[in-house]
Amino acid sequence: MKAGLRYQNGCMYEHHGAWYVRYRQRILQEDGSAKLNHACKHLGRSADFSNIFEVKRCRASFMQAVNRDRFSAHSRITLTAFVEGAYLPWTKEERRASTSKGHHEIWINHIRDHVGKLRLREFRTVDANRMLRAIAKKKDLTKTTLQHIKSVLSTIFTYAKNEGAFDGTNPVDGVLIPMLAREPGHTHAYDLDQVLQILDLLPLLAKTLVAIAAFAGLRQGELRGLDWTDYTGSELAINRSIWM
Numbered sequence: 001m002k003a004g005l006r007y008q009n010g011c012m013y014e015h016h017g018a019w020y021v022r023y024r025q026r027i028l029q030e031d032g033s034a035k036l037n038h039a040c041k042h043l044g045r046s047a048d049f050s051n052i053f054e055v056k057r058c059r060a061s062f063m064q065a066v067n068r069d070r071f072s073a074h075s076r077i078t079l080t081a082f083v084e085g086a087y088l089p090w091t092k093e094e095r096r097a098s099t100s101k102g103h104h105e106i107w108i109n110h111i112r113d114h115v116g117k118l119r120l121r122e123f124r125t126v127d128a129n130r131m132l133r134a135i136a137k138k139k140d141l142t143k144t145t146l147q148h149i150k151s152v153l154s155t156i157f158t159y160a161k162n163e164g165a166f167d168g169t170n171p172v173d174g175v176l177i178p179m180l181a182r183e184p185g186h187t188h189a190y191d192l193d194q195v196l197q198i199l200d201l202l203p204l205l206a207k208t209l210v211a212i213a214a215f216a217g218l219r220q221g222e223l224r225g226l227d228w229t230d231y232t233g234s235e236l237a238i239n240r241s242i243w244m
Contacts, residue, residue, distance in 0.1 A: 010063045012043075012055065019043040021059045023066060079115045079123055079156075082165060083107055087156050098221075098243045106152045110135055120166055128153060128175045142184040146177050190214070212236070 010021040025039040041062055049055045088107065091100040114131045115123075131153075132146055141149075153172045160166035190198070195214045199207050213223060216236060225240035 008063060008066065010041075010059055010066075012059050014046060017046050019046060019049065019055050019058075021062060023063065025066070077120050077165065078117050079120045080112060080117070082120045082160060083112075083156055086163070086165075087159055090159060096243070102148075103152050103155070106149055110139075110149050111153060120160060123157070123166075123171050125171045125174050128172045132175060133178050136178040136181045140182060143177050143181045144184045146181055150175055150177065 008023050010023040012019065012021050014020075019042075021041050021043055023039055023041070025037045043055060043058045043062065049058070084107075088100075088104055091103050095103075111131070114134055115127075118127065128150070132150060135141065135149065136146055150172060154170055157166055157170045157172055161170070195210075199211060202210060209223065212218060212226070218226075218238065219241070221241035221243050222238050224242035225238075226236075227239075230237045230239055
């Protein structure tokens with residue numbers, strides 16, 4: 001799905017002695033995706049309106065009905081249909097490839113099997129809470145992984161609110177991470193003396209790479225994306241990241 005369709009005012013214009021309003025119409029598909037079509041409504045003959053304000057009132061009345069119908073159509077969409085038909089395609093177009101891939105995998109591997117045919121607008125905080133507890137019970141996941149799952153689910157509803165597909169507060173915001181979930185393991189980090197010992201044993205090229213990784217704290221993708229022009233002699237600029 002391309003750009004989202006939010007509340008519209010419509011584009012009013014006069015043509016051949018009549019007033020029209022042009023607007024976009026979202027046609028919902030069975031899989032939850034949507035197609036945008038351009039539509040035009042004849043408001044009346046120019047002679048039927050005494051002034052421009054009457055034309056604007058007529059346009060406003062018609063567009064209110066258009067926007068109301070759009071919101072009511074969203075009430076039938078299941079969470080699964082919305083995510084797979086709208087949200088995941090949006091992440092593919094609007095977010096980094098690594099982010100899109102991560103959200104897709106979390107949806108497929110952890111969330112999708114727990115939502116069933118629950119409709120998007122019926123989803124509540126208690127549903128998200130039960131889902132995380134069921135996931136934690138079924139799989140031996142760390143609290144960090146469960147936090148990532150919660151974050152993806154929350155982003156889905158943030159996107160749905162922006163698209164007009166969901167109203168009210170985000171139902172995922174108040175969800176608690178299960179206390180019985182496994183704590184994440186300790187991540188080892190070399191201290192300065194260890195880093196210096198490693199550098200003493202490496203040839204120049206490898207030493208350069210390890211030194212930048214240790215002292216600049218770059219991610220692997222940022223290390224891969226470095227170019228000589230990124231270094232000024234006193235500063236190192238991070239201008240790109242390479243994934244896969």
